[in-house]
Amino acid sequence: MPSTAPPSRPVAYACLALSMALVGSYVALSKPLAAVLPVFLLAWMRFGIGALAMLHWLKKPHHEPPMAPRTRWLLFLESFLGNFLFTVCMIYGVKLTSAVSAGVIMSAIPAAVALMSWLFLRERVPPRTWSAVACAVAGIALFSLSKQEHLAITSQGLGAENTPNQVWLGQWLLVGAVVCEAAYSVIGKKLTGSLGPRRITSLINLWGLALSTPLGLYIAWDFDFAGVGWSTWLLLLFYALAACMWTVWLWMTGLRSVPAAQGGVFTVLLPVSATLVGVVVLGETLLPMQWLAFCVALVSVLLATLPTGPTRHVETDTAQNF
Secondary structure, three states, rough: OOOOOOOOOOHHHHHHHHHHHHHHHHHHOHHHHHHOOOHHHHHHHHHHHHHHOHHOOOOOOOOOOOOHHHHHHHHHHHHHHHHHHHHHHHHHHHHHHHHHHHHHHHOOOOHHHHHHOOOOOOOOOHHHHHHHHHHHHHHHHHHHOOOOOOOHHHOOOOOOOOHHHHHHHHHHHHHHHHHHHHOOOOOOOHHHOOHHHHHHHHHHHHHHHHHHHHHHHHHOOOOOHHHHOHHHHHHHHHHHHHHHHHHHHHHHHHHOOOOHHHHHHHHHHHHHHHHHHHHHHHOOOHHHHHHHHHHHHHHHHHHOOOOOOOOOOOOOOOOHHH
């Protein structure tokens, strides 16, 4: 068991909120990276930088018992589903459909987390948390539907490159991304019961590096690294540290004190943060529907975090279901 005491609820909420806010910011700022670097090369370098930064986190603390085979398997699943397979499903799902479709389908993440928490962790999900989940789903969907490119994408709906069969496949890939992200939250909750946040973060990243190395090396063989500007390298450094280190550590720290279903509500802050970065940094404008989405997102977070009367929290070791 981790030696340090779990954080208080307010600190845990702050960690979860900051984690998703960082994810939204690096998603928005990673557009220039994707324009210069191939996706799998970008992933490989991201995990490589993260591995170097977290070498000192890999060492097993003296108080921590040896990892059981089940824990090792969950670590692999956490990285395979949450890092590798999620990225593949998301990238190719968006390619075959649209960014708007991706946003609407991904709005199901909070509900998927709540459902999987109930099924696999046997968490009791109170009605107020379900209400927060519903608001989070509505908020993310509003953000997606409010994007200015919606009409253009809709009019191009089934162009020459996106046949009906391809769109259908893309939608199912996005559903797969939702399942992967929900599994990431639920498995992460289980892992926090036996490993500390730092060790979880570093080990997940190491698996990500191993999974991305074959394709990363193949693409790197013919890639012109000299043509990449210094500003891109600096952005890559921020992206790698935020995606591999800071956001995962913050998320795992918050999950130590918060049920997975409740933590899933905080994913609503991802599109909020991405939109704010677009407005403040990239000079985009905020549409009326996005203001409405902000209000709905705020309601979902308030519903999830406002204190209630004494309740009995079910903390079980029933991840034997995994």
